[in-house]
Amino acid sequence: MREGPDIARVASLVGDPARANMLNALMGGTALTASELALEAGVSLPTASSHLGKLMEGGLLTVASQGRHRYYGLAGPQVAGMIEAITGVAEAVGPKRVRPGPRDGAMRVARVCYDHLAGERAVAMLDRLVAKKILLRDDKEIRLGPATASHFAAIGIDVYTKPRRPVCRACLDWSVRRSHLAGTLGAAILDKILLEKWARREKNSRAVIFSPPGKQAFERVFLR
Amino acid sequence: MREGPDIARVASLVGDPARANMLNALMGGTALTASELALEAGVSLPTASSHLGKLMEGGLLTVASQGRHRYYGLAGPQVAGMIEAITGVAEAVGPKRVRPGPRDGAMRVARVCYDHLAGERAVAMLDRLVAKKILLRDDKEIRLGPATASHFAAIGIDVYTKPRRPVCRACLDWSVRRSHLAGTLGAAILDKILLEKWARREKNSRAVIFSPPGKQAFERVFLR
DNA sequence: AGAATGCTTCGATGAGGAACGAACTATGCG
DNA sequence: CGCATAGTTCGTTCCTCATCGAAGCATTCT
Numbered sequence: 474m475r476e477g478p479d480i481a482r483v484a485s486l487v488g489d490p491a492r493a494n495m496l497n498a499l500m501g502g503t504a505l506t507a508s509e510l511a512l513e514a515g516v517s518l519p520t521a522s523s524h525l526g527k528l529m530e531g532g533l534l535t536v537a538s539q540g541r542h543r544y545y546g547l548a549g550p551q552v553a554g555m556i557e558a559i560t561g562v563a564e565a566v567g568p569k570r571v572r573p574g575p576r577d578g579a580m581r582v583a584r585v586c587y588d589h590l591a592g593e594r595a596v597a598m599l600d601r602l603v604a605k606k607i608l609l610r611d612d613k614e615i616r617l618g619p620a621t622a623s624h625f626a627a628i629g630i631d632v633y634t635k636p637r638r639p640v641c642r643a644c645l646d647w648s649v650r651r652s653h654l655a656g657t658l659g660a661a662i663l664d665k666i667l668l669e670k671w672a673r674r675e676k677n678s679r680a681v682i683f684s685p686p687g688k689q690a691f692e693r694v695f696l697r
Numbered sequence: 698m699r700e701g702p703d704i705a706r707v708a709s710l711v712g713d714p715a716r717a718n719m720l721n722a723l724m725g726g727t728a729l730t731a732s733e734l735a736l737e738a739g740v741s742l743p744t745a746s747s748h749l750g751k752l753m754e755g756g757l758l759t760v761a762s763q764g765r766h767r768y769y770g771l772a773g774p775q776v777a778g779m780i781e782a783i784t785g786v787a788e789a790v791g792p793k794r795v796r797p798g799p800r801d802g803a804m805r806v807a808r809v810c811y812d813h814l815a816g817e818r819a820v821a822m823l824d825r826l827v828a829k830k831i832l833l834r835d836d837k838e839i840r841l842g843p844a845t846a847s848h849f850a851a852i853g854i855d856v857y858t859k860p861r862r863p864v865c866r867a868c869l870d871w872s873v874r875r876s877h878l879a880g881t882l883g884a885a886i887l888d889k890i891l892l893e894k895w896a897r898r899e900k901n902s903r904a905v906i907f908s909p910p911g912k913q914a915f916e917r918v919f920l921r
Numbered sequence: 922a923g924a925a926t927g928c929t930t931c932g933a934t935g936a937g938g939a940a941c942g943a944a945c946t947a948t949g950c951g
Numbered sequence: 952c953g954c955a956t957a958g959t960t961c962g963t964t965c966c967t968c969a970t971c972g973a974a975g976c977a978t979t980c981t
Contacts, residue, residue, distance in 0.1 A: 480720075
């Protein structure tokens with residue numbers, strides 16, 4: 474017998490298919506209502522409610538009541554990171570790539586990770602920002618540099634909007650094994666991409682699809 | 698309903714207390730026999746055997762038969778990383794730090810992570826190696842520099858012993874939120890530390906306890 | 922107020938799976 | 952060869968927990 478944090482408790486919360494589907498859906502970053510999550514998980518509303526209660530009690534979810542809606546979201550980036558880690562293992566040990574499929578391809582290129590962009594395109598972006606010394610990579614900790622604020626202001630992104638969370642964070646990608654940009658800045662960039670309609674969210678998926686002109690615009694702004 | 702890697706399957710494997718205990722024990726890095734794992738998990742041998750079968754089938758474990766013993770070990774660093782991630786969340790959401798206790802303190806300072814050293818001391822070591830430009834931190838990817846081989850040779854560590862795995866890897870710490878050195882080099886350094894008896898493994902725990910002279914030696918070699 | 926929607930609670934049902942003892946296979950020892 | 956040790960397989964028992972229908976709150980709309 475051994476001591477330590479109760480990892481079985483946390484893992485078993487993720488271990489139920491219905492709950493796993495819900496968490497997966499919430500990896501999209503937007504908070505969802507109980508009914509949406511029930512649909513997503515393929516269970517009835519009472520069942521979903523029960524699961525949500527357990528996830529709440531387990532500390533994996535937060536909830537915000539707005540009128541008669543209750544919006545559930547992931548409790549934080551650490552939880553999101555854990556799910557990505559589990560996804561990575563599941564991907565590795567899972568049925569030997571039955572069919573890579575276009576959906577998977579799109580996911581590899583660009584997808585939503587909690588509230589920011591992940592995938593090859595996101596990794597390339599971070600690399601470029603670091604190479605241009607707009608961001609400074611120290612440890613996994615990515616830091617702002619002297620040029621950061623002015624550079625993003627020129628693009629139309631205010632670096633210091635929401636002061637609660639760290640502005641910059643690195644987040645490990647499960648497809649590519651490198652890091653991409655998370656934190657409020659990462660979130661702001663994703664907002665920008667969607668707002669400018671450079672890309673759209675694939676319905677019921679974390680995939681992010683760039684339009685041809687959107688891809689060009691993204692490359693002009695972030696990869697040049 | 699949604700597609701993608703079967704994360705529930707993987708998580709539910711970790712979600713059983715007996716299996717979680719086994720995996721936790723294997724995070725110590727040494728492969729263990731079925732009986733040792735049964736003891737560790739607090740279940741009977743048949744039960745343990747059944748669990749081990751499931752973990753094998755799930756791809757989380759590897760086994761090496763030696764005579765009438767079967768040594769089980771984690772399937773790889775990715776699995777170890779996942780367990781650390783889950784541990785981090787469990788730590789964060791777990792019962793509000795009932796008593797930090799000396800055991801926890803020791804774990805924070807230095808512990809075994811799969812096959813290399815983790816904890817504050819390991820983080821400090823990596824920082825120092827990077828600051829001295831003996832290792833180069835690029836992305837999370839840590840790379841060898843021109844001075845690497847000679848520097849470690851002087852300490853008595855051959856950087857290029859086991860060519861199968863990457864020599865350098867960064868691994869995220871759940872206590873400190875920074876990275877430490879993994880890969881074969883990380884493993885070789887831990888070997889060195891234990892071989893020189895600078896530190897000993899706490900029995901039945903991942904904690905690594907440095908003796909006072911061992912701590913000094915470690916600091917002289919790695920932190921100066 | 923009454924009706925409609927969103928969600929939770931309660932209670933009953935049922936299935937999956939964790940547990941162990943007993944029997945079986947395999948390796949090592951004298 | 953027997954005997955001991957290490958592990959697995961089998962069968963049974965038992966309990967947890969996921970599931971849903973029905974009923975109960977809460978909020979908003981008309």
